[in-house]
Amino acid sequence: MEEKEAAKRIQQLREEIRKHDRLYYEEAAPIISDREYDRLYKELVDLETQFPDLITPHSPTQRVGGNRSKRSSRSRMSYRCLVSTTLTLKRK
Secondary structure, three states: OOOHHHHHHHHHHHHHHHHHHHHHHHHHOOOOOHHHHHHHHHHHHHHHHHHHHOOOOOOHHHHOOOOOOOHHHHHHHHHHHHHHHHHHHHHO
16 A cells, blocks of 8 residues: 555544544444444554554544543443442342
8 A cells, every 4th residue: 555545544544433432432322343443443553553654643543531421421430339239239
């Protein structure tokens, strides 16, 4: 693959990954499987490894964290409370 073609594909992957991040983390409404997301992300990592001059600070591969929905936080907290309560009850 030539650099011009790689640059175009990298841009497509970044846009698609950002879309899926938003759907998953902010809207709690994913439309692809984790496996498919991982495939897209790996393709981006592979292309950026092959063409390091195309890496930008705003690439999903350079991100440390992201926005989480309030619903997601509550769900995780509810789950932790449920697990904690279940473990406590089993010990008694």
